[in-house]
Amino acid sequence: MKKTSGRGQVKSVVDILGKRIAAAQYKEGEILPIEQQLADSLGVGRNALREAVKVLSGKGLIATAPRSGTRIRPRDEWNMLDPDVLSWHADPETATPEFLLALLEIRRIIEPRAAELAAVRATREDVATILAAYDDMQRYQEDPDRRVSADIELHTAILAASHNAYISHFRYAIATYLKAHSKIGQRSDREKLRKDLELHHDIAWSIARCKAKSAYSNSVRMLNHGRLRVEEAEHSLAEEAKRSA
Amino acid sequence: MKKTSGRGQVKSVVDILGKRIAAAQYKEGEILPIEQQLADSLGVGRNALREAVKVLSGKGLIATAPRSGTRIRPRDEWNMLDPDVLSWHADPETATPEFLLALLEIRRIIEPRAAELAAVRATREDVATILAAYDDMQRYQEDPDRRVSADIELHTAILAASHNAYISHFRYAIATYLKAHSKIGQRSDREKLRKDLELHHDIAWSIARCKAKSAYSNSVRMLNHGRLRVEEAEHSLAEEAKRSA
């Protein structure tokens, strides 16, 4: 009968509360139960809970004040680009198509310009990483998980090759998008996947060949293709909702 | 001689450690002193320190492991777009011109497109906020602090009018840039400020008039003007360094 139940409790409390908040299970402005109660209800000590609360405060999701308690802050003050916050929003249970579209919109702003910069600034190592990732994508076409990983690797490598830390940071947003998309969006449509691979090939090689203009336009082409896929997915989700209603 | 020194300790420990880490006072891969020592040296209890450490972990700056201690994570894994992380990097003591240039680079990618979207999507309230901010900028031309605040307000309002939470989140990066720029960059050069105001006027009004194309190009013009100013500042910093060497 060990009372003290292992490790990683703070992390898990952060995730639980983070997901609840992202899913609006606690609404903006709402006040959480007092520390002791919340700790009890989560089966952890007050210290562990407090550490979790501090982490969430650091991400802008909540604010604490003595006597008044712990309050959910307005959504537009959250650190939306925080990797954890992104992943909580991507929870397949509660993620909305708007979420994917918002991410896609910013991808369409950042990625073509990142590709353009990468074509100019990539070192030989950068290029090697990019091409290796493309190879993996091709190799693992049949294995959804590994294909997505390689896809993420490729986009990450392109952003990194822009040699701008702020641009590079978008890898988390893109990774979140790609993971969510692969879960929510798509059963593997053979023809779409082939086309997608080809588009990735074109970007990778424009960068490898220092063609900034084509890197830009190939990135745009790729994201247009993605957009179509999201819109279809959204459409099919709507159909589903109609059916279940 | 109060041992228990008031409140807000966690916040202040987070800031102290955050700044040290951002300034590479602790280097990547380095291991921090053990909790008890570090807590003692900062004059706080171990719990307060632990809460601070958890916050910094949440922002990707450090990672903890039993037995091995608390280690500084590689820079490219930090949440660079976190408002706190941004502000720690903007510390005038240690901020580099590269920092400003990196931020300016991403501003040049995001803001014109945000302005374009704002021209299409802004509600009447959005437009009112944008124009009010512009008015303040004009009104407080002579008061550097208030002028910068109004400048930040204006850019924030434009991003908000894009109605995309991820784009809007950039307000922190822009605010950091503008604050740092006003501190580091510029004694107020009358002619530059007048030109700057004019450029802001043009953006605000293209958005108000739903002119997406001009909003885009006016945003580009404004940022080009900014770039010149950063490059001059960088140049003068280099001169200063030469003289002091």
Next chain:
DNA sequence: GTGAAAAATAAATACGATCTATTATTATTT
């Protein structure tokens, strides 16, 4: 000697009890 298993160890992780500081609310006074 060498390699693998076992023990010691050092660090973070977690709990619980207790005290403090702050502040919203309530009660009191003017």
Next chain:
DNA sequence: AAATAATAATAGATCGTATTTATTTTTCAC
């Protein structure tokens, strides 16, 4: 009715102790 003082609720912070985990050292068999 308004200003002020008391109250109580809640987060903030500390201390001490036990647990867990991963590394290092030691032991022991081969």
